[in-house]
Each structure stands twice: as C-alpha cells, then as structure tokens.
Amino acid sequence: MNLVRSEFLKIRTTNAWWLFGLGAFAMLALTFLVNALGAYYALSEPTPEGLNPDDAATFEATRDVVYQAANLYTSGQFFGLLFVLLLGIVVITSEFQHQTVTTTFLSTPHRTAVILAKLVAAALAGAGYWLVTTALNIPATIIFLSTQDVSNQLGEWPVLRSILLNLLAYVLWGVLGVGFGVLIRSQIGATVTAVALYLLGTAAGAIFFTLFANWLDADWISDLQYGLPSIASGLMVSGTNIPGQPVFWVGAVVLVGWSVLTGTIGTLITRTRDIS
Template sequence: MTTLIGSEIRKLTTTRSTWWLMAVLVALCAGLAAALLFAGYGLDYPGMAPGAAESAQMLYRQPAATVYVIPMVVGTLLVTREYHTRTIVQTLLAEPRRGAVYAAKVLGGAAASAVGAAAAMAVTVAVGAAVFAANGDGPFLTDGDVVTTLAGSFGALALWGLIGVGLGALLRNQALAVALALVFTLLVEPVAGIVLNTADLPEASAYLPGGAANLMAGGSSFGEEGSALVGFAVLAAYTAAALAAGAARFVRYEP
C-alpha cells in the first residue's frame, strides 16, 4: 500500500497542472487576505475592525469559504487524469486489486489536500500577521476561537479535496468532473443559498456543502449562526457519500 500511495503522490507532484493550481490557491488566499485587511485598516470596514479577535477570525476563515473549489479540482484530477490519458490501464495491470488502488488514491488525495490546506492557511496567516504587526496589532493566534477557526478552515479545505477524489472516480471524464465542480460551487450552490434565504430558510443553506464548510470554519450562513461541529458533520457526510459513490464506480466498472 505504501508503494501505491507513493505512486499516487508522484503522479500529482510530477504534473504541472497540480503546481499551477497550488500557485493559484496561494495567490488567491494572499490577495483575498490583503483585500480584507485593506478594507479594515484603510476603509474602516466594520467587519474587519482593527485590533479585534473577530477580525482575525473573519480573515482566517476566508479560504474555507471562498477557494475550496481548488482542492476539489485537484482531487478530481488525481483520478480523471488517468482516464483521460488512458494510463489507468497500466495502473490496474500493475495492481489488479482495484480497492487497493482506489484506497491509495484516496490517501494520496488526502495528503495533497492537507498540503494545499496548510499552504492556504499559512499564506493567509502570514499576510495577516504582517499587516497586524505593522499596525501595532497581534494576530490572535493563541485566542481559543481563532484557533478553532484555523483548524476548521484547514479541515474544510482538506475534506473538499477528498470530495473531489470521489467525484472524479464517479464521473471519470476529466472535463465533465472539473466543469461540474466549478458550476456547482460557483453557481448552483450560491443560487440555492439565495433562494433558501429568500424563502426565509437561511438556516437550511448550512446543509449545503459550502455552507457547511463556512460553519466549520466558524462562520455563519446568511447571517444565521450555527455550530462548527454541525458544519463538520454535514461536510464529512458529503465527503463519505462522494467517496462511497466513487468507490462503487471505480471497483465495479471497466476503464
């Protein structure tokens, strides 16, 4: 199994698209952090009041609320790239136990998601700490609520990567999987959230994947407060369902 996992990680690290996506992830997190901090210190935006732990929380939960599609796409590519290039045939000839191959992809995806999540959080904290220090404020990294937000943001991003692995195994078509990930996260779920809020059901949006990720990071859903544990349970359920569906497809059907 160790050899299989190492093989999956090598497939990711030797592919340029993986590094491009990671670079985009880091750049977006840095840019978003800078924009939020400018809004707080330069434009007096109330939600980013200088010197407040709540401002640090808002900053640190942004990766989980905004850029989660990138770990998801990386996860889909881990599986669909092999079907796109037809190298899945060689992979299964080398290791006919499809369950073992799929498990290695899941674990490899988990490792990649963890690295991406760590990078996203590290650059967000670094930008925040630099600006906070320049303005005589602290980053509040020892505050209990802030630590919870950091952990929740990291965990949410990592789970999104695993959802991508399951989606890729289920669909197999690279273009379709990536397109579906983008359309759902950038269009379908935001529209669904607006519809639920208009229908006076804002709390229901917390049971959508993105809403659950935001709650997990200590945020709210259309102004409705919720529990980080509920957010984790909902997002973990989506992750388990995606991985189970992907496993059924990967193990049962010919490439």
C-alpha cells in the same frame, strides 16, 4: 503505503498541482486584501445607526477581533478549496483521460485499495495547499493586526480552532474531488461541472434558501444552505458564532458527511466497472 506513494508521484510528475497552486496563490493574495480591507473598516468604524436589531447584532459580531482574525488567518479558503477540489478530480479523471487506469488496475487489481490511495493522496495534497496558504496567512495577518494595534490573537482558541478546521476543510475537499471525479469520468465534464456547481451553486443555493425562508417565514429553511459543502466549509472556520448561523461544528459534520458519501459511492462504482 506503496500505493499512496505511487499516487503522490503521479500528482508530482504532472503539471496540474502547481498550476492549481498558482491559481490558489493568486486568489489567496486577492482575498487577503479584501479581508484585510473588511477587517480595517469593521475594526475602526462604529456600528452604523438605524439598522434593525438583527442586522445590528450581526454587525456587532463581525466587529469582534477574534472573528476578524480567524477570517484573515483562513483567507483564500473559498478559492483554495475550489482548486483542491479540482486537483482531487484530476487525480481520478486523468486516469481515464489518458487511459492509465488500465496500467493502474493491472498493478493493483484490488480497486478499493487504489481508490483509497487516491483519496489519501488527494487529502494529503489538500493538506499541502493548506500548509502553504496558512504559512502565508499567518505572517501577513500578524503584520496587518499589528498595524491596527491588535495582538496576533493566536492565543485565542477559536482562532486556532478555525485554522485547524481549515486544514480539515482542505483535506475533505480533496476527498470530495476524488468522489466527484469517479461520478463524472470525463475530465472536462467533471471540472466544468464542479466549477459551475461551486461558484454558481453556492450563490444560487444561498439565495434560494434565504428567499424561500423569507417567503415561508421559516428560519430553519435558511439554515439548509449550510448543507451545501462550500457554505458548510465557510461556517466551519468562522471564529465566533454569528447570530442566525448554526454552530461551527455543524459545518464540519456536513462536510465529513459529504466526503464519506462521495468517497463511498465512488469506491463502490469503481469496484465493479468495466475498464475498456
């Protein structure tokens, strides 16, 4: 417990957490606007004519109030998770950047305990981001839905489930960040790689698997993109099942898998590494 407190104090006594928070807030405002706009059209416009049956089914599903409400309540997730990832990375790489890792391992020679404390601290920080994001999303969504003459939908289990699974996503991305930071110790290197992988990798992965699936005419290949952590997080918080997508809990399983994997590899590496 002392260790987690100490790790949390490390986060609190430097600037990264509120700078990233500011970034997450700005992106939250932006994505909420975009989501609200999307919801406005989806809820008011009829399904366009002339779509093929598959697309029409997808479109129909997104017109569902529950789907839109879940989407709005979890606004800002894509970029919020990116900032949580970065914070997780900084939690570990700043120790190497500023050579404080020496002091840290002198206070606690049991390195596994240090990494575990960092994982917990990053996860808690992620939960903090979720708390603030959600505290802003809930009133904003309620206001928006009421302008559309729709009730707040908070009584719907899929909506609540999305909000709670969104918490899980924020927590796990903190863990992912620490695991990633152990693998690439250079702060600049790790941050740039993470941002590039997150933004470009997500898009590239989605396009790659979709094209590949079309080419081979095998739908299961398209589903492989949900193995990417960022796409998995989005899937996890979808309020309703969109045709052609795996079920929400597949996303949760994938994300937990990634977190366990990076956390374990990171811990094992750190245990034996020379600090000089």
